[in-house]
Amino acid sequence: MEKLNILIVDDHKLFREGLKFLLSNLEEVGEVWEASDGEVFLNMIKSSNPDLVLMDIEMPKVNGIEATTRALEINPGLKIMALSMYGDEEYFQKMVDAGICGFLLKNSEFSEVKKAILTVAQGNNYFTEEILYRLVDRFKTKTVQVDAPVVLSDRELEVLQLICKGLSNQEIADKLFISKRTVDHHRASLLTKTETSNAASLVIYAIKHKMIEV
Numbered sequence: 001m002e003k004l005n006i007l008i009v010d011d012h013k014l015f016r017e018g019l020k021f022l023l024s025n026l027e028e029v030g031e032v033w034e035a036s037d038g039e040v041f042l043n044m045i046k047s048s049n050p051d052l053v054l055m056d057i058e059m060p061k062v063n064g065i066e067a068t069t070r071a072l073e074i075n076p077g078l079k080i081m082a083l084s085m086y087g088d089e090e091y092f093q094k095m096v097d098a099g100i101c102g103f104l105l106k107n108s109e110f111s112e113v114k115k116a117i118l119t120v121a122q123g124n125n126y127f128t129e130e131i132l133y134r135l136v137d138r139f140k141t142k143t144v145q146v147d148a149p150v151v152l153s154d155r156e157l158e159v160l161q162l163i164c165k166g167l168s169n170q171e172i173a174d175k176l177f178i179s180k181r182t183v184d185h186h187r188a189s190l191l192t193k194t195e196t197s198n199a200a201s202l203v204i205y206a207i208k209h210k211m212i213e214v
Contacts, residue, residue, distance in 0.1 A: 003030030004121050007050035009041045009067065010034075010083060011059045015106070019054070022110050028118060038062030042070055045078070052121055053080040055100070057091050065091065068098040079120050084131060092135060096200045102126035102166075124168045125199040132164065135207045149209035150193045157211065159186040164203050164212050 006023055010016050013036070020032045033048060035041035039062045041053070053071070057064040068080050082095045082103045092103065101120045104113065105128050116126040152160065155176075162172045169187060173180040187199075196202045206212045 004028055004051045004117065005031040005033070005049070006117065007033045007035060007041065007044065007048070007053045009038065009053060009059070009064070010056040011037050012056075019113075022113070023117075026114060028114075038064060038067030038070075041067050042074075045071055045074065051079065052117055053078060054083050054104070054117075055080050056083045057085075057095060065094045065098050068095065068100060072099045081116065081120050081126065092131075093204060096204050099198070100200055102200060103131045104128055105130055119166060119168075122168065124166065125163075125203070126166050127164070127200075127203060129165075132203075132207070135204070149211055152190070152193065152211070156186055156190055156193075159183060160190055160202070160206055161212050163187065163190070163199055164206055 006029060008016050008019055008023075010019075016034045016036075020034060023029050023032050033044065033050065035044055037059045041055075042062065055064045055068055059067075062070075064082060068082075071078055071080065080100050082100045083106050084092075084103050085106050095103075102116065102125045104116045104126065108116075108128060112128060116128070119126040158176060159172055162175060167175065169183040170180050173183045176183075190202060191197070194202060194205045196205050
């Protein structure tokens with residue numbers, strides 16, 4: 001695996017520098033760049049090509065939602081993970097719609113940060129479990145109008161549960177003792193049935209419709 005080049009987008013200098021120091025000491029990581037807000041970030045990606053972006057949500061000038069949307073218009077293949085704090089739940093759906101690959105809490109242990117960046121770099125989504133719990137609580141305590149959930153097979157529900165836990169298709173295949181191709185088929189079917197565009201949207205759909213246990 002080639003070394004990952006990572007771009008941290010956050011308006012708190014101390015946080016950026018601390019995370020950059022930790023990431024720079026990982027053998028899997030190459031260059032680590034910093035951007036103080038979404039506007040700086042958008043200018044940087046015109047000349048740099050990060051493998052992964054760690055994106056703060058609330059920032060001056062251009063926030064994380066707009067920066068993510070505009071960046072993916074420029075480079076649809078760019079992997080962006082949201083850096084979240086307590087109280088950011090209202091932005092989760094907007095960040096998912098913008099095209100992020102997952103959420104990571106800013107107060108996470110660094111071991112989880114490492115796990116998250118390696119998971120996303122391999123093309124998977126990553127949601128820290130605490131965020132899943134918070135999303136479940138949000139939809140339990142707030143009245144949210146949703147359509148009736150689609151009907152899924154028992155196997156599709158199993159696959160959905162494991163997707164929500166952040167497992168890759170190969171890991172799901174190994175756990176369920178089925179082929180990766182079969183998991184690929186189930187994932188594609190889930191996206192079609194729920195009319196979602198990616199795994200992040202699928203996770204939100206499953207939580208909203210109480211289709212998974214967290």
